Amino acid sequence: MAMFESSKILPIVLSDLTPVANETMDYFQKQGYEVAGEQTITGGWAISITKGNLFKTVVGLKTALKISIEPSPMVTTVKADVGLFGTQGIPLAIGYLVFWPVLISQMWGMVRQAKLDDEAIGFVEASLKAHAPHAEGQSSVVGEQAAYCPACGAQIPQGAKFCPGCGAKRS
Amino acid sequence: MDKPWFDPKTGILMLDEYVAEMPSFKKIMADNVVTDDEILTHADRVTELLHQLEGALPANVKPLATEAITELAVLYALHRLREV
Numbered sequence: 001m002a003m004f005e006s007s008k009i010l011p012i013v014l015s016d017l018t019p020v021a022n023e024t025m026d027y028f029q030k031q032g033y034e035v036a037g038e039q040t041i042t043g044g045w046a047i048s049i050t051k052g053n054l055f056k057t058v059v060g061l062k063t064a065l066k067i068s069i070e071p072s073p074m075v076t077t078v079k080a081d082v083g084l085f086g087t088q089g090i091p092l093a094i095g096y097l098v099f100w101p102v103l104i105s106q107m108w109g110m111v112r113q114a115k116l117d118d119e120a121i122g123f124v125e126a127s128l129k130a131h132a133p134h135a136e137g138q139s140s141v142v143g144e145q146a147a148y149c150p151a152c153g154a155q156i157p158q159g160a161k162f163c164p165g166c167g168a169k170r171s
Numbered sequence: 172m173d174k175p176w177f178d179p180k181t182g183i184l185m186l187d188e189y190v191a192e193m194p195s196f197k198k199i200m201a202d203n204v205v206t207d208d209e210i211l212t213h214a215d216r217v218t219e220l221l222h223q224l225e226g227a228l229p230a231n232v233k234p235l236a237t238e239a240i241t242e243l244a245v246l247y248a249l250h251r252l253r254e255v
Binding site: 003053056057058059060095097098099100101102103106107110 | 178180181182183184186187188190191243246247249250253254
């Protein structure tokens with residue numbers, strides 16, 4: 001897991017994550033956040049939310065909480081981290097700022113204090129569950145009791161000591 | 172230069188916001204090109220400022236200033252190393 005990031009791997013698979021992304025954006029918009037979202041090439045969503053009193057502008061670019069919803073064959077991974085509003089990744093110019101490590105650490109501290117990352121991941125999880133029919137169909141909840149590798153997201157068979165996907169040892 | 176280092180409301184560092192306002196930065200970036208000469212001249216300016224600061228600091232404040240500057244350099248180096 002990255003240094004300034006919260007994430008959760010959910011055993012839910014949806015063929016289209018757009019309704020979940022739209023609900024997430026609506027939820028934060030109603031709370032006064034400025035919101036932007038775009039679909040990724042993998043069919044996931046990258047959502048940014050920002051508010052003046054929680055995030056600051058760095059060399060003219062607004063920082064934000066980035067919420068990523070990424071599908072894979074067996075699971076959906078939801079991540080929350082600090083980045084720039086409306087863009088994916090941090091431009092090189094900001095990475096070169098001597099104060100950037102201090103700033104990102106401070107902003108992540110404020111996010112954690114406000115539990116904004118937990119709120120975002122929790123909302124996405126609830127939305128995913130609401131959109132996942134329990135019957136066979138285009139979407140499904142994949143074995144709630146199954147174990148998943150925290151490193152790669154692959155399903156780990158019961159009793160296995162190592163992940164069949166990446167070889168990581170089960171804790 | 173007597174601006175606060177931190178936002179009094181949020182406690183977030185504000186020094187980065189002054190970078191874009193610095194005459195040196197504006198002058199060097201005016202043509203969107205950074206030359207070797209401009210970097211050398213700026214390195215001389217930073218060296219001169221550090222000399223001035225070292226001479227101006229009271230003996231009881233110098234260890235704190237030294238620690239703050241070097242710890243910032245340590246954090247920056249660690250951050251960059253982690254990205255490699």
